[in-house]
Amino acid sequence: MARDYGYIISPSLTRYTFEPGTTVRGKFTLTNSFVTDAPEAQTFIISYRFIFQEQGKKNIYETTPSGKGQYDLTPWISLGRTEVTLGQNESVDIPYTITVPSNPLPGGKYAAILIQKKSSGGTLTSSGASLDDRVAYQIIGKVAGTEKRESEIVSFGSDKSVYFMWPNEVVTFTISAKNNGNVEFLPSGDIFVHQGAITGAIWNENFNPEQLVILPENARSYSVSWEAKKGFFRTDKEGLTINLDYFRIGKYHATAKIGYDQNNNRVVADRVVDFWIIPIPLLVAVLSLVAAGILLSLVKKLLTKKKKK
Amino acid sequence: MLTKLSPAKFSLLGFYLLAVLVFFSALRSVEAAGVGVTISPAALTSATDTDVTFSYVASAQYASGNTVSITAPAGVTILNCSSGTTDADGDSTPDGSGSVGGQTYTYTFTASTTTATTTGVDFCINLEATTGNYGITFVDSKTVSSNNDYGAALIYVGSANVVTVSANVQPALAFVIRNSDDDGNTNTCALGTLTLVAVNTCSYRLKVTTNSGSGFTIQVDTDGDLRRSGSGDVADINDIDLVTNNTLVTAGTEGYGISLNGGSITGGSVTESGDFATDDTPLPISTPTNLLTTNGTNNPGTTDTTNTALVTHRAAMDGDTATGNYTQLVTYTVSASF
Numbered sequence: 001m002a003r004d005y006g007y008i009i010s011p012s013l014t015r016y017t018f019e020p021g022t023t024v025r026g027k028f029t030l031t032n033s034f035v036t037d038a039p040e041a042q043t044f045i046i047s048y049r050f051i052f053q054e055q056g057k058k059n060i061y062e063t064t065p066s067g068k069g070q071y072d073l074t075p076w077i078s079l080g081r082t083e084v085t086l087g088q089n090e091s092v093d094i095p096y097t098i099t100v101p102s103n104p105l106p107g108g109k110y111a112a113i114l115i116q117k118k119s120s121g122g123t124l125t126s127s128g129a130s131l132d133d134r135v136a137y138q139i140i141g142k143v144a145g146t147e148k149r150e151s152e153i154v155s156f157g158s159d160k161s162v163y164f165m166w167p168n169e170v171v172t173f174t175i176s177a178k179n180n181g182n183v184e185f186l187p188s189g190d191i192f193v194h195q196g197a198i199t200g201a202i203w204n205e206n207f208n209p210e211q212l213v214i215l216p217e218n219a220r221s222y223s224v225s226w227e228a229k230k231g232f233f234r235t236d237k238e239g240l241t242i243n244l245d246y247f248r249i250g251k252y253h254a255t256a257k258i259g260y261d262q263n264n265n266r267v268v269a270d271r272v273v274d275f276w277i278i279p280i281p282l283l284v285a286v287l288s289l290v291a292a293g294i295l296l297s298l299v300k301k302l303l304t305k306k307k308k309k
Numbered sequence: 310m311l312t313k314l315s316p317a318k319f320s321l322l323g324f325y326l327l328a329v330l331v332f333f334s335a336l337r338s339v340e341a342a343g344v345g346v347t348i349s350p351a352a353l354t355s356a357t358d359t360d361v362t363f364s365y366v367a368s369a370q371y372a373s374g375n376t377v378s379i380t381a382p383a384g385v386t387i388l389n390c391s392s393g394t395t396d397a398d399g400d401s402t403p404d405g406s407g408s409v410g411g412q413t414y415t416y417t418f419t420a421s422t423t424t425a426t427t428t429g430v431d432f433c434i435n436l437e438a439t440t441g442n443y444g445i446t447f448v449d450s451k452t453v454s455s456n457n458d459y460g461a462a463l464i465y466v467g468s469a470n471v472v473t474v475s476a477n478v479q480p481a482l483a484f485v486i487r488n489s490d491d492d493g494n495t496n497t498c499a500l501g502t503l504t505l506v507a508v509n510t511c512s513y514r515l516k517v518t519t520n521s522g523s524g525f526t527i528q529v530d531t532d533g534d535l536r537r538s539g540s541g542d543v544a545d546i547n548d549i550d551l552v553t554n555n556t557l558v559t560a561g562t563e564g565y566g567i568s569l570n571g572g573s574i575t576g577g578s579v580t581e582s583g584d585f586a587t588d589d590t591p592l593p594i595s596t597p598t599n600l601l602t603t604n605g606t607n608n609p610g611t612t613d614t615t616n617t618a619l620v621t622h623r624a625a626m627d628g629d630t631a632t633g634n635y636t637q638l639v640t641y642t643v644s645a646s647f
Binding site for chain 1: 481485497499516519521522605636642647
């Protein structure tokens, strides 16, 4: 069976720094991979929209919301074509032109070029839904020399202060950051778990491996989880070792080293949260063993006494 | 014909054919045609004179007075090495010496070789050329001319023999709506005829392929309610009422919504966005809303009911639901996450 990818666009996103008064010409490739559809050729409609974030979540707007016009790239965009017909597995470049005004509003500019099948939205003979599909090529830009890079770390914490069910429980850390500037902000860094010195960290993880950004006037949260490694025994560079994650107990510290923007500079700040691991299952097992030991020795003493009598 | 031959004659014929074969193969060995030649190193730096070793295995030993002529084409400067070859066959006894005239290096033997036919002979020559590929040839002259050898090998100067292979992989994004078995495309979700005693459903899959490490986002929007007429942006007699968020559509109570099974992706995880995490969920009306996001690459198979998102529309009617065909346009937009 032929593999059906549907729409294919490449690249899916392009970043620009715009010089005022210049013209930028770009393009992306569209491929018709609706290989199991009839008719073989498909006509695609090309349009563009404003994209932005709301509470850190991306949105593609049918109309630009009020108050966001300064970030809207669409007034600068013109398309080389607004419709294209492609046979199966045929590709074509979709050209576009961005005309940057000589005195543009500062900061980030965002837009998406949408590709949509002309024939999508099927015909129904009974009640139901017609389905329309679109794929978006995105442009993230900024006007050169007008960047205001300013951000803040709003919070860093763990989902609980005490973990009773460790190692069958996950510790989730969340960092919330806010973009107070006018261009995209990329928080970056790692979280380290330790019991005193970060150099003796027993676990660390990048909290934003996908490099997800925060657009201006937005805040976003990043979560990363620490869970016990599986298996009582582990094989590592030291050879066969006991997995100490099964014996975690006590107070732990999580230090987040967070890179963020301040006064147009990149700075790194530490944020620390403390939490406890009191593993009830482990404690119950240990206490049961101790109790069993005491019980056995008592029984033994009683039996010895009886024999002496 | 052959079947009429007696065994003795048949054997005789066999011996005859064998003798002919041996004769020709012996004849072939003294023809001393081309021999394999190696030049080490074969890759030279442009415009840099380099000592190279020109080697081959001769088909007969050399004797005093025999010569070997190694010729370089125009554009290649050929010289004798500063430590020119004396022991050509490496048996620790001097065999002769080389000299250059024009484009040809000539080695003249003053003694017989002992290992030229086994370990071969090596001649040191100095070559210099600009970027290009050049053929270096040799012929020799032995006492018995039928033992003469010839051969050639290439030297590669500069980057003329280098092919740079490069490939640029861009982040790509592909999207198609498939039926629930993922064995065909679809652009409809038919609920059929609603009844008072059942919840009618229809399903399809959202199939996204991407090599983008940040994953993708699917946004959903509609052109209005599931309706029999009008724009459908106001709940009225002409539409199926939206289900209360996070409650199930139930038979006998008018309601319409979707349940989402975000599935998984091959290179990360799927997060069902907002209200879509708990089913059933009313579809947004003219308000583009995130349906799900992912955080990694996805490469679903040709037919894949795991790494695709399953959307199920669920509808029910009650005694007040007006007759008619109720339809709605649902639009999904896929983009790379950032």
